[in-house]
Amino acid sequence: MGADGASLLKLALALYAVGLLDALYAVAKPRHQLSRLAVYAFVVATAAHFCSLALDSWAQGRFAVQTLQQMSSMASFFMAAAFLAAYARFKYTSLAVFAFPPVFVLALAGALGGAAPAASRPMLQWWISAHAALFLLGYSALFLACVAGLMYLIEERDLKAKRQRPFSNHLPPLGKLDEIGYKALAAAFVLITLGLIAASVWAFTKWGSSWMVDPTIALAFLTWGIAFAIVLGRMAAGWRGRRGAYLAIAGFCCAALTWIVNSGAHTFMGQ
Numbered sequence: 001m002g003a004d005g006a007s008l009l010k011l012a013l014a015l016y017a018v019g020l021l022d023a024l025y026a027v028a029k030p031r032h033q034l035s036r037l038a039v040y041a042f043v044v045a046t047a048a049h050f051c052s053l054a055l056d057s058w059a060q061g062r063f064a065v066q067t068l069q070q071m072s073s074m075a076s077f078f079m080a081a082a083f084l085a086a087y088a089r090f091k092y093t094s095l096a097v098f099a100f101p102p103v104f105v106l107a108l109a110g111a112l113g114g115a116a117p118a119a120s121r122p123m124l125q126w127w128i129s130a131h132a133a134l135f136l137l138g139y140s141a142l143f144l145a146c147v148a149g150l151m152y153l154i155e156e157r158d159l160k161a162k163r164q165r166p167f168s169n170h171l172p173p174l175g176k177l178d179e180i181g182y183k184a185l186a187a188a189f190v191l192i193t194l195g196l197i198a199a200s201v202w203a204f205t206k207w208g209s210s211w212m213v214d215p216t217i218a219l220a221f222l223t224w225g226i227a228f229a230i231v232l233g234r235m236a237a238g239w240r241g242r243r244g245a246y247l248a249i250a251g252f253c254c255a256a257l258t259w260i261v262n263s264g265a266h267t268f269m270g271q
């Protein structure tokens with residue numbers, strides 16, 4: 001990471017921390033609304049993060065998703081952008097309580113990253129960048145769907161139990177959470193599908209059928225299958241509410257597991 005990119009990422013990290021602290025304060029103090037300062041800080045942090053990624057990509061002559069640290073930073077940016085898009089559309093600050101912590105942690109992991117590996121052949125480099133970016137975008141959309149699902153389950157349980165949690169008055173209506181979750185899942189399905197196509201075509205051409213037994217690939221297909229099942233169930237069977245929320249959480253758990261088992265390179269690439 002270049003000096004300018006590293007400085008901008010540290011600035012973004014500091015501003016993400018401002019938003020994180022304010023969101024956590026909103027949990028501790030039920031009457032506290034997410035302040036405008038926190039939202040503005042998060043917007044500036046996301047812009048600085050984007051500039052950091054752009055500078056690093058320009059300096060390396062390739063998309064900055066070559067290491068797990070770089071992918072962590074990219075995922076953090078996409079999650080932050082997903083939150084801002086949802087906030088701009090729905091104006092619900094309660095999403096910040098679930099979104100800000102992972103954004104900060106992933107940005108911190110990206111800031112602690114080392115040097116990127118040497119560039120490989122242009123075509124292989126294009127494939128790595130394209131499929132990684134598409135998957136990270138898809139996983140960020142799944143994260144937003146998971147957040148909406150968690151909030152849906154919490155609010156539904158409290159309504160049935162006629163219980164008022166300290167943070168309940170910040171939660172959006174159930175119908176709106178269902179809408180947010182479905183739209184995020186639909187976006188995730190499209191992005192992960194494109195990512196799988198980009199990965200599968202090149203991997204089959206280069207390595208034959210050996211790529212199919214890679215555990216990361218298997219989990220990616222499982223994540224795609226869950227997203228497909230939710231979208232199909234929503235359209236054909238009218239799945240809504242609790243069932244959709246549980247499936248959205250399961251989809252993101254598969255995506256997180258895919259991330260955990262990812263060693264930075266697929267096993268078949270060493271063949």
